[in-house]
Amino acid sequence: MNPWRSLRVRRDQGWQYIRDVRAARPAGFVGLPQIAEGTCGAGCQACADVCPTQAISPQPLQLDLGRCVFCTECVAACPEQRIRFTTDPRLAATAPDELQVRPGDAADRTRVRAHALFARLFGRSLRLRQVSAGGCNACELELNATANVNFDLQRFGIEWVASPRHADALVLTGPITATMADAVRSCWEAMPEPRFLVAVGACAISGGLYAEARGVQRTFLADVAPVLYVPGCPPHPLTFAHAILDLLDR
Amino acid sequence: MTVVVRWPGSALPPATAESWRADVLARLRGGARLVTLFGRRLGDQVLLTAVLQHPDGALHVARALALADTGYRALTAEHAAAHCFERELVEQTGLPLTDHPWPKPLRYQDRDQAAMADHPFWQLQGKEVHEVAVGPIHAGVIEPGSFRFSCLGEQVHHLEIQLGYQHRGVEARLLAGDPRRHTPLVETIAGDTSVAHAWAFGAALEALADVAVPAAAVAARGVALELERIAMHLAGLSGLATDIAFLQGASSWGRLRTTAINTSMRLCGSRFGRGAVRPGGVRMALTAELRAEVAANLRLLQHDCAHVDDLFFGARSATHRLRGIGTLRPDVAAEIGVVGMAARASGLALDARTAAGGIWHEVPIASVVHADGDCLARARIRADEIRASLAWLSQVLERHPEWPAPPPPLPSLAPGQFVVAIVEGWRGEVVHCLETDERGRLTHAKVQDPSLRNWLGLAVAMRGNEISDFPICNKSFDLSYCGHDL
Numbered sequence: 001m002n003p004w005r006s007l008r009v010r011r012d013q014g015w016q017y018i019r020d021v022r023a024a025r026p027a028g029f030v031g032l033p034q035i036a037e038g039t040c041g042a043g044c045q046a047c048a049d050v051c052p053t054q055a056i057s058p059q060p061l062q063l064d065l066g067r068c069v070f071c072t073e074c075v076a077a078c079p080e081q082r083i084r085f086t087t088d089p090r091l092a093a094t095a096p097d098e099l100q101v102r103p104g105d106a107a108d109r110t111r112v113r114a115h116a117l118f119a120r121l122f123g124r125s126l127r128l129r130q131v132s133a134g135g136c137n138a139c140e141l142e143l144n145a146t147a148n149v150n151f152d153l154q155r156f157g158i159e160w161v162a163s164p165r166h167a168d169a170l171v172l173t174g175p176i177t178a179t180m181a182d183a184v185r186s187c188w189e190a191m192p193e194p195r196f197l198v199a200v201g202a203c204a205i206s207g208g209l210y211a212e213a214r215g216v217q218r219t220f221l222a223d224v225a226p227v228l229y230v231p232g233c234p235p236h237p238l239t240f241a242h243a244i245l246d247l248l249d250r
Numbered sequence: 251m252t253v254v255v256r257w258p259g260s261a262l263p264p265a266t267a268e269s270w271r272a273d274v275l276a277r278l279r280g281g282a283r284l285v286t287l288f289g290r291r292l293g294d295q296v297l298l299t300a301v302l303q304h305p306d307g308a309l310h311v312a313r314a315l316a317l318a319d320t321g322y323r324a325l326t327a328e329h330a331a332a333h334c335f336e337r338e339l340v341e342q343t344g345l346p347l348t349d350h351p352w353p354k355p356l357r358y359q360d361r362d363q364a365a366m367a368d369h370p371f372w373q374l375q376g377k378e379v380h381e382v383a384v385g386p387i388h389a390g391v392i393e394p395g396s397f398r399f400s401c402l403g404e405q406v407h408h409l410e411i412q413l414g415y416q417h418r419g420v421e422a423r424l425l426a427g428d429p430r431r432h433t434p435l436v437e438t439i440a441g442d443t444s445v446a447h448a449w450a451f452g453a454a455l456e457a458l459a460d461v462a463v464p465a466a467a468v469a470a471r472g473v474a475l476e477l478e479r480i481a482m483h484l485a486g487l488s489g490l491a492t493d494i495a496f497l498q499g500a501s502s503w504g505r506l507r508t509t510a511i512n513t514s515m516r517l518c519g520s521r522f523g524r525g526a527v528r529p530g531g532v533r534m535a536l537t538a539e540l541r542a543e544v545a546a547n548l549r550l551l552q553h554d555c556a557h558v559d560d561l562f563f564g565a566r567s568a569t570h571r572l573r574g575i576g577t578l579r580p581d582v583a584a585e586i587g588v589v590g591m592a593a594r595a596s597g598l599a600l601d602a603r604t605a606a607g608g609i610w611h612e613v614p615i616a617s618v619v620h621a622d623g624d625c626l627a628r629a630r631i632r633a634d635e636i637r638a639s640l641a642w643l644s645q646v647l648e649r650h651p652e653w654p655a656p657p658p659p660l661p662s663l664a665p666g667q668f669v670v671a672i673v674e675g676w677r678g679e680v681v682h683c684l685e686t687d688e689r690g691r692l693t694h695a696k697v698q699d700p701s702l703r704n705w706l707g708l709a710v711a712m713r714g715n716e717i718s719d720f721p722i723c724n725k726s727f728d729l730s731y732c733g734h735d736l
């Protein structure tokens with residue numbers, strides 16, 4: 001390897017590390033939606049009609065982050081312009097009800113409840129085993145990105161591991177296909193306790209665009225409830241970072 | 251490129267399975283290439299469709315009705331490139347084919363995982379033979395699939411790749427509801443190829459609705475598509491560098507990918523180009539401020555990629571590890587129907603962009619071909635294509651600085667038509683075939699990701715290599731599991 005070429009690449013590389021992942025706001029990102037207070041036209045459900053995942057229930061207007069794929073069709077459809085998307089990547093929640101966005105929600109509403117036990121057990125070291133069960137490789141690429149030179153979640157002691165035996169949490173992507181249903185279960189069973197489940201992306205949380213697809217089999221989620229829901233299609237690496245750090249109270 | 255074939259919904263094709271088979275084989279012997287082949291069950295018959303591309307680039311559609319209980323003699327017996335199509339045909343329609351050398355399910359569609367446990371993997375006999383089974387869950391943040399290696403010592407004699415774990419039922423979903431609203435779904439067929447799939451699907455719908463897309467919108471689609479190509483090539487190169495422990499390449503190409511996908515996000519709100527393409531046009535705004543930002547990002551990519559390429563391809567430790575590994579010979583690549591960048595790395599000049607017209611005609615893109623067919627060729631071709639795409643993007647952005655507003659909803663689809671649309675995604679050709687019934691509703695949606703054909707390329711390229719070469723061979727092909735499984 002030519003050392004001068006190497007030094008030149010090093011100089012170009014500069015400092016890629018996002019110093020404060022808590023403060024970073026990705027430019028152009030379609031993140032946390034806000035619903036303006038007000039009233040809808042009589043009988044109007046234009047937003048719900050265009051939504052590909054039934055994420056919106058009209059009258060009173062409410063948006064489910066666990067179903068939303070952030071396509072923004074509803075923004076253009078709403079005649080009252082009540083829906084807008086901010087670049088805020090903090091989308092995760094610890095309970096399904098916290099995934100609901102309602103008119104006039106405070107911009108800093110807490111959706112992830114930090115948990116003292118989780119903080120004590122995993123606050124300094126958390127090992128994650130990822131399983132894709134019908135994920136389209138977008139969630140997987142973004143989860144991989146959490147470990148790249150920009151986001152570098154290893155700095156918080158958070159790492160991806162190959163074996164479920166080494167893992168504290170199962171990070172699930174995809175709607176769970178029938179042909180992966182057994183594998184997901186055996187992976188979970190191979191993990192030592194204490195362990196917890198994280199659902200990443202609209203597919204894993206609600207089935208998303210595949211909620212009614214023929215190849216999907218979600219019975220595993222009836223038996224094991226996620227502790228953390230990370231919305232997005234796919235979620236931004238910062239969304240995932242906030243989710244985990246909030247849960248661990250870091 | 252798209253081709254529209256009017257197909258009267260009520261009329262049945264005149265050809266029988268036998269005459270269709272003879273016609274397709276004659277065309278293939280005459281130098282045509284099989285683009286896709288599939289069937290649809292119609293009561294006790296199966297409507298067969300084959301799309302061929304003649305050497306002059308023209309597409310030809312051949313259709314016939316086969317009797318569901320009789321079938322026909324598999325084309326694969328004489329033309330290996332039909333192997334995956336005919337396995338799928340049997341799985342999707344139940345049509346019995348004789349003489350298929352590999353008659354097993356392609357993706358265990360509509361079955362559960364227990365059925366896959368008894369998959370009849372091909373077995374190598376012998377005292378010294380050992381098998382290595384990998385998957386479906388792999389040791390990384392990656393999609394699932396099953397690999398079965400038959401080895402003699404460290405040497406792989408045969409690899410069988412069994413997929414299907416990612417089968418969600420995309421094609422059936424596309425038939426439910428209004429197809430003009432399905433782009434978000436199409437963008438997740440293979441999430442790293444969102445733009446190419448959205449474009450192919452959109453082009454097919456536009457042909458059915460008889461809507462012309464403004465030239466500037468086609469240019470904007472090209473911008474989104476090439477950004478997707480650059481981003482995924484950078485991801486692939488970064489992964490390849492990781493796999494051979496060339497850490498500077500891994501981290502530099504990795505962060506350059508961040509620049510590429512963040513550029514997409516500035517244009518359409520998504521790092522994966524989602525929302526960029528909508529039937530009838532695009533949903534991206536290019537303001538003066540954005541133009542400057544995009545131009546600056548492209549300059550940075552051009553500047554920094556050149557330096558990383560120099561470092562990596564000038565390092566003997568890197569090239570030595572990749573040279574002569576996972577070689578797919580040109581004749582074999584052609585025989586089994588490999589497409590896209592993997593085909594171009596094996597000397598085959600296959601690139602739908604060269605014949606696509608529109609923006610590709612206005613600003614031709616330099617299509618790169620390498621002859622060696624090894625991991626090094628598949629790495630080089632990605633670096634070269636990044637360079638070609640960056641140069642192309644700068645020209646296109648200069649010629650088309652204004653992009654049209656989001657399109658109005660498409661009018662209704664014409665009845666009784668069959669349409670094929672092909673877009674050259676970063677892995678290769680993405681093919682969407684749509685057909686409407688006599689009332690203009692979709693009756694068939696056939697989706698094809700290049701991965702469907704290229705997985706066999708990886709399996710064949712592994713023969714004679716060491717099992718420890720698998721990660722770099724796999725990364726060099728960089729195929730999609732969900733794109734295959736649908």
Ligand code: SF4
Pocket residue numbers: 047050051052053054055056063067068069070071072073074075
């Ligand atoms: S942005 Fe979310 S809520 Fe709005 S239409 Fe798209 S999926 Fe539905």
